[in-house]
Amino acid sequence: MTEAARRDRKRADTDQQIRAVARALLVEHGAQGVTLRGIAREIGITAPALYRYYDSFEDLIQHVCSDICADLADELAAGLGLIPEEDTPGRVFAVCRGFRAWAIRHPREFSLVFATPAGPQAAATDPFGRIFLTVAGRVLATRTLVVPADPDVPPRLLADLTLFRATLLDSLAETGVAVPEHVFSLGTAYTMLRFWVRLYGQVALEVFGRFPFPVADAEPMFESMVAELATEVGLTAPR
Amino acid sequence: MTEAARRDRKRADTDQQIRAVARALLVEHGAQGVTLRGIAREIGITAPALYRYYDSFEDLIQHVCSDICADLADELAAGLGLIPEEDTPGRVFAVCRGFRAWAIRHPREFSLVFATPAGPQAAATDPFGRIFLTVAGRVLATRTLVVPADPDVPPRLLADLTLFRATLLDSLAETGVAVPEHVFSLGTAYTMLRFWVRLYGQVALEVFGRFPFPVADAEPMFESMVAELATEVGLTAPR
DNA sequence: CGACCTAGTGAACACCGTTTACCCACGAGC
DNA sequence: GCTCGTGGGTAAACGGTGTTCACTAGGTCG
Numbered sequence: 001m002t003e004a005a006r007r008d009r010k011r012a013d014t015d016q017q018i019r020a021v022a023r024a025l026l027v028e029h030g031a032q033g034v035t036l037r038g039i040a041r042e043i044g045i046t047a048p049a050l051y052r053y054y055d056s057f058e059d060l061i062q063h064v065c066s067d068i069c070a071d072l073a074d075e076l077a078a079g080l081g082l083i084p085e086e087d088t089p090g091r092v093f094a095v096c097r098g099f100r101a102w103a104i105r106h107p108r109e110f111s112l113v114f115a116t117p118a119g120p121q122a123a124a125t126d127p128f129g130r131i132f133l134t135v136a137g138r139v140l141a142t143r144t145l146v147v148p149a150d151p152d153v154p155p156r157l158l159a160d161l162t163l164f165r166a167t168l169l170d171s172l173a174e175t176g177v178a179v180p181e182h183v184f185s186l187g188t189a190y191t192m193l194r195f196w197v198r199l200y201g202q203v204a205l206e207v208f209g210r211f212p213f214p215v216a217d218a219e220p221m222f223e224s225m226v227a228e229l230a231t232e233v234g235l236t237a238p239r
Numbered sequence: 240m241t242e243a244a245r246r247d248r249k250r251a252d253t254d255q256q257i258r259a260v261a262r263a264l265l266v267e268h269g270a271q272g273v274t275l276r277g278i279a280r281e282i283g284i285t286a287p288a289l290y291r292y293y294d295s296f297e298d299l300i301q302h303v304c305s306d307i308c309a310d311l312a313d314e315l316a317a318g319l320g321l322i323p324e325e326d327t328p329g330r331v332f333a334v335c336r337g338f339r340a341w342a343i344r345h346p347r348e349f350s351l352v353f354a355t356p357a358g359p360q361a362a363a364t365d366p367f368g369r370i371f372l373t374v375a376g377r378v379l380a381t382r383t384l385v386v387p388a389d390p391d392v393p394p395r396l397l398a399d400l401t402l403f404r405a406t407l408l409d410s411l412a413e414t415g416v417a418v419p420e421h422v423f424s425l426g427t428a429y430t431m432l433r434f435w436v437r438l439y440g441q442v443a444l445e446v447f448g449r450f451p452f453p454v455a456d457a458e459p460m461f462e463s464m465v466a467e468l469a470t471e472v473g474l475t476a477p478r
Numbered sequence: 479c480g481a482c483c484t485a486g487t488g489a490a491c492a493c494c495g496t497t498t499a500c501c502c503a504c505g506a507g508c
Numbered sequence: 509g510c511t512c513g514t515g516g517g518t519a520a521a522c523g524g525t526g527t528t529c530a531c532t533a534g535g536t537c538g
Binding site for chain 3: 249253284288292
């Protein structure tokens with residue numbers, strides 16, 4: 001019994017080592033620097049051995065993506081832990097700033113995860129979906145925001161939004177956060193969506209250097225965007 | 240003389256053929272389907288011959304990117320041609336919708352051009368910069384928009400914005416559009432920047448399928464975003 | 479005519495993902 | 509205690525990649 005367990009643990013160890021080396025190669029040499037042979041070389045085995053752990057190169061990459069998302073989620077959660085639960089604006093700002101800071105510190109991971117066309121997979125299933133959703137959900141659970149009335153959301157979007165809300169409520173329930181249904185209106189869901197669009201656009205453009213002109217210091221623009229977003233949502237900016 | 244000219248034209252022809260085939264492979268088989276040997280095979284030569292035209296694979300890709308940007312610019316300009324110059328809101332909407340439509344119709348080109356981290360190159364120099372800037376500039380030249388007063392732009396961004404404005408004014412002057420300096424305030428430049436951030440975020444998320452939940456029909460969200468953006472800028476929605 | 483340039487070739491190099499056959503240590507069952 | 513099966517690992521090979529290098533056919537020019 002313990003023998004089998006020991007073997008399982010060893011397997012899990014090398015598995016984790018594989019992913020760690022893959023990520024190291026990603027951050028050091030870019031996406032095209034991560035290669036099966038390179039990984040194997042680094043951990044002292046041969047390339048075909050990796051097929052004992054992953055079905056293909058693509059499969060490995062996908063698992064690396066999951067790891068990256070999990071790390072991002074952990075970092076955001078840690079940053080959130082420093083802020084009292086009552087300070088809703090502070091928590092929103094922490095998540096936004098944390099996301100930007102992480103993206104700037106990990107541009108290649110960001111590109112891999114957020115700028116690779118994902119098939120029509122259930123986005124909320126993928127590990128990133130959970131980050132934004134649970135974090136946002138927790139913020140949402142602690143205090144109600146000012147959101148547009150339901151009639152203001154585009155009618156053709158209602159079906160998608162109701163499904164979104166249901167998914168998020170389930171996900172929150174799993175993590176033990178109970179959100180009263182009446183707090184989570186469709187307008188709230190719509191607001192979260194718009195929030196994410198602007199946050200993502202700002203950060204992606206900064207990481208990719210795709211502003212329409214060379215921006216030397218993008219931080220003030222980011223800060224003003226977040227502040228604007230916060231006031232639109234009815235939060236007063238902290239300090 | 241004409242002999243040399245004829246040779247030059249032949250060279251230019253094959254050069255264009257190379258880029259066309261590269262692009263065809265990109266749209267058919269994705270980014271990793273475009274390969275020097277594949278291109279050479281398709282046009283009936285061998286791979287090393289391509290080095291007579293480009294320094295490296297990377298170099299070729301970069302030129303393909305330029306072509307893509309040029310085509311996008313042409314398409315936007317054509318769409319703009321159908322709308323009378325006086326109809327400023329119509330022109331703004333045409334550019335936004337045109338950008339989204341193009342991105343959805345050419346997802347792989349979009350990924351290549353807009354989601355590949357670009358070095359700290361002069362963004363306004365790259366072919367895309369010109370699209371957004373000249374189109375926006377022309378719209379801007381025909382009528383003045385309602386923009387925030389200069390004091391509202393983040394002070395730390397002033398340096399970047401003044402440089403941006405100067406670059407854009409030069410670029411516009413080159414294409415024969417004269418914009419009075421007093422029309423083009425720093426607030427205007429800032430507005431254009433924010434406009435682009437939201438437009439890009441929306442379109443990129445849709446193309447990459449990275450909304451926080453599966454969105455079946457993203458068009459209503461796009462439309463409402465553009466409408467919101469337009470009213471913020473002081474344009475009344477057309478029709 | 480001979481010299482020169484230029485687009486193109488063919489072979490080679492090092493690397494890649496992947497498959498196949500094989501090997502060998504080791505725990506399980508008799 | 510002896511097999512036997514299994515799972516991690518290896519070596520070799522296949523087809524593919526970007527890139528380099530020596531070389532060649534063909535046209536231009538002095």
